[in-house]
Amino acid sequence: MNELIEKDLQYVWHPFSQKEDDDLMLVADHAKGSKVYTTDGRELIDIVSSWWVNMHGHSHPYIAQKIYEQALQMEQVIFAAFTHKPAVELSERIVKLTPDGLDRVFFSDNGSTAVEVALKMAIQLRKIQGYKQVQVLALHNSYHGDTFGAMAVGERGIFTAYHQDMLFDVYYLTVPEDEEGWLAFEAACKANKGGVFIYEPLVQGAGGMLMYSPATLQKMQQICRNNDILLIADEVMTGFGRTGKMFASEYSPISPDFMCLSKGLTGGAMPMSLTLCSNDTYELFKASKDRVFYHGHSYTANPLACAAALASLDLFEMENTMQKIAQIAEWHRVFAKRLTSSAKVKNIRRQGIILAFDIISEEETGYLNSLRRKVLEFFPNNGVLLRPLGNTLYLLPPYSLTEEEHGLVCDVILRFLCTL
Ligand SMILES: Cc1ncc(COP(=O)(O)O)c(C=O)c1O
Incomplete structure (x- = not known):
């Protein structure tokens, strides 16, 4: 061997x-x-x-060069009370690229943590808004990652079996395929008004590359909107062109309240993820001392990963x-x-x-x-x-x-x- x-x-x-x-x-x-x-x-x-x-493509010389240049300039710096050009530039470009209403960028390290951040933000937002209890809704066959919150909102099965009793309660919806399915979907949303719905738009990846149409996406979103349910689009896999548009969410005119990005973000060269939300959400959190979003990772907005992500966005245009x-x-x-x-x-x-x-x-x-x-x-x-x-x-x-x-x-x- x-x-x-x-x-x-x-x-x-x-x-x-x-x-x-x-x-x-x-x-x-x-x-x-x-x-x-x-x-x-x-x-x-x-x-x-x-x-x-x-x-x-692997080992792309343009991405490699940009990481190298950034490594000589500054490889890492604390991101609390410090900022840096690659992070700001990336945030601005991502906000301009993503659907309307996604105005703020929060950095983390991988798809699962982008989902954790979105869930924590959405739940905290509801509490700040005065909701006493928040029901999280997710789709059957979904996969959102392997940390506890991400596991909780994924399909329960072999991936989660040993930790099942530690996961918070989630209401599972089925992607509607007929009249009966839509009635069930709508009834569930009515029963869980004020909740938070997380979904993979158009393609449920790890659940078996299951697909649904843009019309279905829009209708599910609309029913959620009608019932005051917040939308988290998990675009960790679908982001950056995989579905034929830059983001799968572009197939619907309804913008999500939160969006999770990772995987292709850096062209596949460095681990990094982003969670996007609206300025309104951001302002609500910032408005008072007792609303601080207590979440952050050591490598938040790592400059090397930001440089790779910026290079990847350049390549979308250059190539x-x-x-x-x-x-x-x-x-x-x-x-x-x-x-x-x-x-x-x-x-x-x-x-x-x-x-x-x-x-x-x-x-x-x-x-x-x-x-x-x-x-x-x-x-x-x-x-x-x-x-x-x-x-x-x-x-x-x-x-x-x-x-x-x-x-x-x-x-x-x-x-x-x-x-x-
Ligand atoms: C839709 C989706 N969300 C989240 C994740 C978790 O990402 P990561 O493996 O980077 O934690 C994945 C991973 O496959 C995914 O497909």
Whole structure:
């Protein structure tokens, strides 16, 4: 066995791992463009953007240069009673890019903490406004992260089983698909007036790349608005072009009250996240000493991460990224059509650069489906880094992906289906 893997298995604890996955371990040596290169000589097309973070391709020289320059200028500074140019510049650009009414930026480190911040802000806002109790509402099949608050608002199941009794009570709604569903949704909102609704707009990622339409998003938001329910859009995965627009929330004219961003924020180069809210919310908190928002992390607004995020936003303009996104979406459309002739797949769905489908299986569709293991064995042996969600396969590529690379991935998928 590779010496590094041996040491890794001795000292390291990997996320979402179990013993039977140990033999799948690869050593990533370097990464460039859409590819990750391993020490045993593999060239893998990273079709899942390394857990949905990479945007413009790996080791992008422009982002690397900006991080380097910032590291020589100032690598980190306390963000209480201090500010710095990269943080202010990033906040201004993000506020201008995001939907109306999102005017203030709060920094943290990852998607889960962006969600924690949004939940804490929304609940505190309600208390400041005089509400005695605040009911949080979330969608079935949602995933918002792994810290306690984020776990509480995600779908309860294997991910949360051991901590279930420690999680606060959440009212779960189902994405409505018919008249009956809408009646149930509306009734639940009426019964929980004044609450807080958190949702992944258009695509529920880790829950299985489940998708719903912009019309459904708008109608759910409208019903919440009618019932005085605050909206938290978790755009940790959908942000920065994944759904075909810069933010999935742009598909609806209703702006959320809070928005969570992370993953692609820094182009996938540095960990950072943002929670946005309105100026009105900010002013209410600032209006009195006993309303301080007691939340902050050591690395809040880390200048290196801000520099990476600014560079990533530059690249959206310099490299015509939205055009690349439209192109990838078109390649997906063509491949999705080809897939429909396969008797092995069902529920082919796509939104922007995300294409997902379920492999037909006698077992239940879900994370624990045993096809997962087959996928994890087959794809790295055939030049593709693809991590399934059980028997759900999906493509969520970096925008550096070429047509040739897309074609290679599609061929490997078709070959995989032939093995079943
Ligand atoms: C929608 C959504 N929210 C939050 C998170 C949590 O992000 P992180 O893993 O950076 O904590 C994820 C991660 O996949 C996500 O998809």
